[in-house]
Amino acid sequence: MSGHMNLTLKVWRQKNKETRGKFVTYKADDISPDMSFLEMLDVVNEGLTRKGEDPIYFDHDCREGICGMCSLHINGRPHGPKEETTTCQLHMRSFHDGQTIVIEPWRAAAFPVIKDLAVDRSAFDRIQQAGAYVNINTGGVPDANAIPIPKDVADEAFESATCIGCGACVAACKNASAMLFVSAKISQYALVPQGQTERYSRAQAMVAQMDEEGFGSCTNTGACEAECPVGIKLTNIARMNREYFTAKFFKQEEAH
Amino acid sequence: MLDSKIPAGPLAEKWSNHKFHLKLVNPANKRRFTIIVVGTGLAGASAAASLAELGYNVKAFCYQDSARRAHSIAAQGGINAAKNYQNDGDSVYRLFYDTIKGGDYRAREANVYRLAEVSVNIIDQCVAQGVPFAREYGGLLDNRSFGGAQVSRTFYARGQTGQQLLLGAYSALNRQIHAGKVEMFTRHEMLDLVTIEGQARGIITRDLETGAIESHAGHAVLLCTGGYGNVFFLSTNAMGCNVTAAWRAHKRGAFFANPCYTQIHPTCIPVTGDHQSKLTLMSESLRNDGRVWVPKTVELAQKLRKGEIKVTDIKEEDRDYFLERKYPSFGNLVPRDVASRNAKQMAEEGRGVGKTGLAVFLDFAEAISRLGEDAVRAKYGNLFDMYYQITDENPYKQPMRIYPAVHYTMGGIWVDYNLMTTIPGLYALGECNFSDHGANRLGASALMQGLADGYFVIPYTVGDYLAGLGFAPVDKNHPNFEKTRLEVEGKVKQLLSMKGSKTVDDIHKKLGHIMWEYCGMARNEEGLKKAKGLIQELRKEFWSDVTVLGENEELNLSLEKAGRVADFLELGELMVDDALNRRESCGGHFREESATEDGEAKRDDENYSYVAAWEYQGDNQPEVMHKEELIFENVKLTQRSYK
Numbered sequence: 001m002s003g004h005m006n007l008t009l010k011v012w013r014q015k016n017k018e019t020r021g022k023f024v025t026y027k028a029d030d031i032s033p034d035m036s037f038l039e040m041l042d043v044v045n046e047g048l049t050r051k052g053e054d055p056i057y058f059d060h061d062c063r064e065g066i067c068g069m070c071s072l073h074i075n076g077r078p079h080g081p082k083e084e085t086t087t088c089q090l091h092m093r094s095f096h097d098g099q100t101i102v103i104e105p106w107r108a109a110a111f112p113v114i115k116d117l118a119v120d121r122s123a124f125d126r127i128q129q130a131g132a133y134v135n136i137n138t139g140g141v142p143d144a145n146a147i148p149i150p151k152d153v154a155d156e157a158f159e160s161a162t163c164i165g166c167g168a169c170v171a172a173c174k175n176a177s178a179m180l181f182v183s184a185k186i187s188q189y190a191l192v193p194q195g196q197t198e199r200y201s202r203a204q205a206m207v208a209q210m211d212e213e214g215f216g217s218c219t220n221t222g223a224c225e226a227e228c229p230v231g232i233k234l235t236n237i238a239r240m241n242r243e244y245f246t247a248k249f250f251k252q253e254e255a256h
Numbered sequence: 257m258l259d260s261k262i263p264a265g266p267l268a269e270k271w272s273n274h275k276f277h278l279k280l281v282n283p284a285n286k287r288r289f290t291i292i293v294v295g296t297g298l299a300g301a302s303a304a305a306s307l308a309e310l311g312y313n314v315k316a317f318c319y320q321d322s323a324r325r326a327h328s329i330a331a332q333g334g335i336n337a338a339k340n341y342q343n344d345g346d347s348v349y350r351l352f353y354d355t356i357k358g359g360d361y362r363a364r365e366a367n368v369y370r371l372a373e374v375s376v377n378i379i380d381q382c383v384a385q386g387v388p389f390a391r392e393y394g395g396l397l398d399n400r401s402f403g404g405a406q407v408s409r410t411f412y413a414r415g416q417t418g419q420q421l422l423l424g425a426y427s428a429l430n431r432q433i434h435a436g437k438v439e440m441f442t443r444h445e446m447l448d449l450v451t452i453e454g455q456a457r458g459i460i461t462r463d464l465e466t467g468a469i470e471s472h473a474g475h476a477v478l479l480c481t482g483g484y485g486n487v488f489f490l491s492t493n494a495m496g497c498n499v500t501a502a503w504r505a506h507k508r509g510a511f512f513a514n515p516c517y518t519q520i521h522p523t524c525i526p527v528t529g530d531h532q533s534k535l536t537l538m539s540e541s542l543r544n545d546g547r548v549w550v551p552k553t554v555e556l557a558q559k560l561r562k563g564e565i566k567v568t569d570i571k572e573e574d575r576d577y578f579l580e581r582k583y584p585s586f587g588n589l590v591p592r593d594v595a596s597r598n599a600k601q602m603a604e605e606g607r608g609v610g611k612t613g614l615a616v617f618l619d620f621a622e623a624i625s626r627l628g629e630d631a632v633r634a635k636y637g638n639l640f641d642m643y644y645q646i647t648d649e650n651p652y653k654q655p656m657r658i659y660p661a662v663h664y665t666m667g668g669i670w671v672d673y674n675l676m677t678t679i680p681g682l683y684a685l686g687e688c689n690f691s692d693h694g695a696n697r698l699g700a701s702a703l704m705q706g707l708a709d710g711y712f713v714i715p716y717t718v719g720d721y722l723a724g725l726g727f728a729p730v731d732k733n734h735p736n737f738e739k740t741r742l743e744v745e746g747k748v749k750q751l752l753s754m755k756g757s758k759t760v761d762d763i764h765k766k767l768g769h770i771m772w773e774y775c776g777m778a779r780n781e782e783g784l785k786k787a788k789g790l791i792q793e794l795r796k797e798f799w800s801d802v803t804v805l806g807e808n809e810e811l812n813l814s815l816e817k818a819g820r821v822a823d824f825l826e827l828g829e830l831m832v833d834d835a836l837n838r839r840e841s842c843g844g845h846f847r848e849e850s851a852t853e854d855g856e857a858k859r860d861d862e863n864y865s866y867v868a869a870w871e872y873q874g875d876n877q878p879e880v881m882h883k884e885e886l887i888f889e890n891v892k893l894t895q896r897s898y899k
């Protein structure tokens with residue numbers, strides 16, 4: 001068919017956490033430019049299955065760019081070549097006939113590979129469990145319009161809150177730092193009135209957990225922002241640092 | 257036999273009275289109970305968090321790698337609540353009325369009223385959690401309007417409302433995980449329900465990473481596992497959405513209600529080819545500003561399809577804004593079924609657009625000239641980007657192409673007013689139950705229902721059951737746990753032994769075609785009978801000729817899919833049986849034998865004003881239907897008219 005492509009894939013295959021992985025080469029033939037990247041992998045997997053070979057495991061669910069489940073390092077870039085696009089929203093028209101595509105899992109000590117292209121990102125959950133919430137129970141809260149929030153503030157909090165938790169920022173960073181992710185969460189709460197009461201203790205608890213998980217430190221290369229599929233901004237990191245150091249300051253004050 | 261437990265008394269007082277009469281578990285005793293919550297979408301996450309806050313021990317499960325990734329995350333447009341912040345005449349009663357009417361009078365009055373009543377608390381709760389809803393310049397919450405309503409009562413966070421609400425519920429859940437009150441099991445799939453002496457006492461799960469088949473015991477089990485739209489293969493659901501948990505519970509005795517009620521959403525990105533794995537929704541909110549049209553004549557449409565002319569070549573007077581023309585008072589905001597059916601009709605008349613002709617236009621030119629591109633971007637930016645990404649066409653410059661796609665399932669596990677299924681101790685919340693949307697769900701009401709069930713209903717009703725139980729821990733050594741676990745293991749082994757010539761997707765796609773063709777938007781007796789035979793054959797093909805690769809002790813895509821499709825193949829037949837039984841047009845579906853003279857849907861209240869609840873009878877046996885008559889004491893049944 002016209003416009004269809006034949007591609008060569010070099011895919012990371014690894015049976016489980018314990019075994020060592022390696023690249024395996026596959027052909028992906030007759031690929032339509034209208035397919036998404038994951039649909040291209042579906043086609044390859046259907047072919048493998050028909051041949052009785054184990055299909056390639058990759059994480060995915062919504063395929064709408066919102067759940068954050070898909071990942072993949074594609075030709076050296078998290079979520080592939082297109083800016084502000086998750087792997088599931090990347091379409092094959094971003095590639096050309098005859099191209100070789102190298103597909104790897106996220107690489108970070110805190111994200112161990114569990115099979116092929118899937119990694120364990122539970123560290124992100126644990127960081128949020130450490131403090132990414134307002135300490136209130138269900139019920140007995142004030143009317144939603146009781147506290148007005150200026151539109152620009154609400155919008156800014158929303159921008160931080162749109163993080164999909166995919167881990168691309170960590171995968172993009174040479175130090176495997178999780179600062180962009182953690183700072184987006186801290187910012188969301190630091191901005192709105194509901195997050196004020198626990199503002200500083202939250203920052204401290206989340207940063208402590210982040211360090212415990214073995215993420216690297218931030219050396220301000222900005223690779224995370226460049227690769228974030230939903231455009232989370234570096235300004236979040238600056239805000240988080242402010243929150244964190246103010247928190248330390250308050251702690252010292254209390255100690256005196 | 258079916259007791260809906262609707263409380264007596266006037267509609268507006270039912271829930272308050274009921275809450276007062278429900279038995280309570282005293283705070284110190286709550287920690288002696290364990291509650292299993294399957295699913296961490298809006299329904300599951302809100303229930304797990306709220307129950308843990310009360311002091312119960314909770315075990316929560318999801319199949320994704322994080323609780324935050326449940327498909328609620330994908331909801332775009334918004335959540336309804338009867339706040340009347342806009343001073344435009346909204347009230348609890350009006351939201352109740354719109355929802356009952358929107359559901360084409362096939363839902364319970366009492367449930368829907370309660371939903372409208374607690375809707376206001378939901379918004380308060382979410383704001384208190386820090387959910388960044390859209391706001392106006394004065395700092396107060398903004399609203400938009402949605403299909404089937406004439407007031408603005410929909411709260412939203414750009415086109416990502418589900419994401420923000422779910423992250424709110426997930427934060428509450430995380431807080432309880434941190435407190436040690438919720439034990440969270442990610443990448444775990446529920447594969448069966450364990451009952452002891454007729455009561456739900458636990459579940460069997462497979463750890464998707466290690467393959468371990470595990471037993472979990474609890475005093476109550478809450479299914480919050482979402483909808484079954486993926487029975488159609490192509491839908492707006494996530495790839496992993498499934499009916500497995502609900503179906504296995506059904507086979508253990510939970511009745512399945514109105515399985516044929518599915519919602520076909522009018523505004524999705526059209527199919528491009530066989531490789532397609534899912535369909536993407538363009539939120540209904542777009543119909544606030546987008547105008548739906550096709551060329552007036554078949555000739556023009558043909559030229560457009562062949563690429564002889566461009567859409568911009570079609571003059572204003574040659575465009576048929578068919579929804580505005582046919583339904584002047586609701587216009588582009590008619591309910592989903594009406595919009596979908598009309599789009600399909602345009603395609604059938606040969607006036608569809610796009611290469612396949614299976615699409616209509618959704619045009620923003622007028623809105624962009626009225627409001628400016630920036631204002632349109634601020635409202636719908638992420639949707640426009642997504643559309644651009646997928647189709648490579650810029651919706652700021654040319655109209656979107658849209659077509660209906662399977663989106664939501666109103667049918668589901670039958671529950672009483674307390675959300676309890678026909679198995680004592682087993683509850684169903686959110687999309688996986690049948691309760692509040694009748695034959696057609698109004699936009700922005702599923703998020704409302706999921707959170708209503710989880711935050712504000714189940715915390716009251718589950719206590720009533722537990723209070724009557726006694727504190728003895730559930731005995732995990734009871735032979736039923738071992739028996740059920742062995743059955744699950746046997747099924748996994750059986751699937752893994754199958755080495756035929758078809759892939760699981762081959763069969764799933766075939767099933768999808770059958771369902772869409774014969775049990776979708778429009779259906780008739782002949783087609784349904786044919787579908788029934790086709791599904792039975794397909795099921796045989798699956799069990800004799802499918803191939804499942806790999807081992808149990810690993811992440812195994814093939815195995816996960818096979819188990820889910822095996823269940824869809826059984827559910828599909830029940831959907832067809834239910835559709836055969838319901839010889840009326842109603843809500844989301846059009847039964848061709850039941851139409852008015854001008855071709856609109858004709859409901860048959862005399863014969864079908866009931867919930868059809870199906871009872872499983874054993875493998876390959878016809879199921880038995882039980883009726884729950886719907887009694888309307890407050891609203892008068894009228895044929896829906898949006899003209």
Ligand SMILES: Cc1cc2nc3c(=O)[nH]c(=O)nc-3n(C[C@H](O)[C@H](O)[C@H](O)COP(=O)(O)OP(=O)(O)OC[C@H]3O[C@@H](n4cnc5c(N)ncnc54)[C@H](O)[C@@H]3O)c2cc1C
Nearest residue numbers: 295296297298299319328333334446482686687700702703
């Ligand atoms: C694209 C899209 C847009 C939508 N937009 C809107 C909107 O704007 N407004 C609105 O009101 N509604 C909308 N809806 C509908 C609404 O989002 C859903 O009905 C609702 O979120 C369902 O919530 P839930 O908690 O019932 O299920 P889900 O969020 O689907 O969660 C299901 C949970 O169950 C788990 N699960 C499933 N099966 C198993 C199993 N076997 N074992 C273990 N765990 C399991 C999953 O892991 C998940 O955690 C939209 C739906 C879609 C698909």
Ligand code: FES
Nearest residue numbers: 061063068070088
């Ligand atoms: S699969 Fe959900 S973001 Fe890609």
